[in-house]
Amino acid sequence: SKDMAAGMAAGSSSVGDGGHRFSSRFGFVLAAVGAAVGLGNVWKFPYLAGENGGALFVLLYLIFLLAIAMPILIAEVLIGRRGHVSPPHALKRQASEFTRRSGTGWYAIGVAGVVFGLVIMSFYSVVSGWIFDYMWTGITQGFGAFDPGRSRAHLAAMQASVPRLLVLQGLFIVLTVAIVALGVRRGIEAAMRWMMPAMGLLMIGLVVYALVAGAGSRALVYLFAPDWTRLTVPVAAAALGQAFFTLSVGLGGMMTYGAYLPDRASIVRSCTTVALADTAVALLAGLAIFPIVFAEGLDPAGGPGLIFVTLPIAFADMPGGDVFGVAFFAFLFLAAITSAIALYEPTVAWLEERGIRRLHGTLIAAGGSWLMGLVTVLSFNEWNNVHPLAWAGERFAGATPFETITLGLDNLILPVGALLIAWFAGRLMPAPAVVGELSADPPWVARLFRLAVRWWAPLGILALLVFNFAGMTIG
Numbered sequence: 001s002k003d004m005a006a007g008m009a010a011g012s013s014s015v016g017d018g019g020h021r022f023s024s025r026f027g028f029v030l031a032a033v034g035a036a037v038g039l040g041n042v043w044k045f046p047y048l049a050g051e052n053g054g055a056l057f058v059l060l061y062l063i064f065l066l067a068i069a070m071p072i073l074i075a076e077v078l079i080g081r082r083g084h085v086s087p088p089h090a091l092k093r094q095a096s097e098f099t100r101r102s103g104t105g106w107y108a109i110g111v112a113g114v115v116f117g118l119v120i121m122s123f124y125s126v127v128s129g130w131i132f133d134y135m136w137t138g139i140t141q142g143f144g145a146f147d148p149g150r151s152r153a154h155l156a157a158m159q160a161s162v163p164r165l166l167v168l169q170g171l172f173i174v175l176t177v178a179i180v181a182l183g184v185r186r187g188i189e190a191a192m193r194w195m196m197p198a199m200g201l202l203m204i205g206l207v208v209y210a211l212v213a214g215a216g217s218r219a220l221v222y223l224f225a226p227d228w229t230r231l232t233v234p235v236a237a238a239a240l241g242q243a244f245f246t247l248s249v250g251l252g253g254m255m256t257y258g259a260y261l262p263d264r265a266s267i268v269r270s271c272t273t274v275a276l277a278d279t280a281v282a283l284l285a286g287l288a289i290f291p292i293v294f295a296e297g298l299d300p301a302g303g304p305g306l307i308f309v310t311l312p313i314a315f316a317d318m319p320g321g322d323v324f325g326v327a328f329f330a331f332l333f334l335a336a337i338t339s340a341i342a343l344y345e346p347t348v349a350w351l352e353e354r355g356i357r358r359l360h361g362t363l364i365a366a367g368g369s370w371l372m373g374l375v376t377v378l379s380f381n382e383w384n385n386v387h388p389l390a391w392a393g394e395r396f397a398g399a400t401p402f403e404t405i406t407l408g409l410d411n412l413i414l415p416v417g418a419l420l421i422a423w424f425a426g427r428l429m430p431a432p433a434v435v436g437e438l439s440a441d442p443p444w445v446a447r448l449f450r451l452a453v454r455w456w457a458p459l460g461i462l463a464l465l466v467f468n469f470a471g472m473t474i475g
């Protein structure tokens with residue numbers, strides 16, 4: 001069946017993007033880093049850290065990233081590469097290979113993962129749209145006038161306008177569709193060779209400026225001196241959810257890129273590079289944001305607008321800030337769009353295997369995520385007093401529909417998805433199949449990986465899920 005699957009992947013390579021295999025491990029690493037590094041690092045990580053009290057959240061996030069999300073990432077890539085097809089088919093075929101059943105249940109799970117990728121894109125596209133507004137503002141007016149009051153007002157004015165949000169979101173989706181449908185992903189991967197280091201340098205520059213000109217030492221304490229007395233289940237659950245989100249795991253999305261990874265390349269080494277790059281960007285983002293937050297008296301728990309309020313203030317004060325600011329938002333856009341591509345790719349690959357043309361599949365994915373994105377757009381204005389989780393106790397009482405989606409993903413969907421993936425790689429897949437895929441690494445790597453996906457990752461996830469929901473209904 002492996003030959004058949006490989007044949008399929010090779011057969012469909014004539015469609016669209018000119019070959020569904022990366023030419024090297026490096027090609028995979030570039031694309032996977034592109035998928036992992038995005039708004040999750042620069043936008044979501046800082047505001048979640050702020051909402052969850054700082055250092056303890058950061059530490060838990062790092063622990064969960066290493067101990068739980070990394071093994072799940074490896075599992076996804078491994079399942080994908082062994083199948084060389086889209087997530088639903090990779091799961092179904094291998095499930096029926098291992099269990100002698102039809103694998104229809106796993107197919108449905110794969111489809112659910114693909115669809116939840118579009119749910120992520122629904123809000124991802126809206127927030128990515130905001131980046132255009134800030135680039136445009138930087139180019140036309142500069143950031144000079146951005147003091148805290150002005151910055152908050154700018155964000156509020158943008159979020160209040162439904163047409164503006166729709167146009168910005170639409171622009172982002174159209175650009176993503178163009179890239180996915182035209183298959184210029186290869187070109188993007190090539191461009192990422194210099195874009196990634198450039199973005200890294202820009203971030204480091206921003207961090208240095210923030211640490212020197214802002215409240216550097218306060219930010220360092222806030223981010224890296226954990227106060228264990230503040231340990232709560234919701235903080236831990238948020239950290240786990242963010243660890244999954246930032247590595248793009250839990251929905252099978254990384255199986256798609258795994259399917260394009262050459263057979264002999266080391267999965268573990270590739271995934272380690274991805275995780276290191278991803279973590280570096282998140283920590284740099286935190287170090288860039290919080291010195292400004294404290295220096296300007298902003299609220300660390302200010303929510304999803306945090307970076308959009310904070311960064312322009314930094315650009316206003318720093319020498320060459322307008323150029324730097326526009327460049328920064330331009331790179332943030334690139335980081336976002338390489339993740340957005342990876343959010344559409346599983347749907348498109350799956351539909352392609354079902355005989356739907358690449359362009360049509362892309363349009364279906366785009367239409368679905370655009371429509372669902374209306375929920376996010378309206379959450380910042382018309383529906384900002386709609387609270388779908390009011391019944392679920394105090395903790396979620398204030399959540400808007402948009403926050404319901406992100407909380408639902410982080411606290412429920414991604415952990416459950418990760419649990420299923422751990423089950424698949426740890427208990428459904430026989431050891432020889434796993435060992436075979438990890439043969440580029442020393443044998444202890446495969447042993448450690450199997451321990452992780454059979455025992456500590458699922459047990460950790462399950463424990464947090466149970467405590468989280470028990471706590472939600474009791475208190």
Ligand code: TRP
Nearest residue numbers: 036038039040245246248253342
């Ligand atoms: N990791 C991406 C980011 O941090 C977002 C993301 C979450 C994602 N799940 C995904 C991207 C699945 C691609 C596929 O911005």
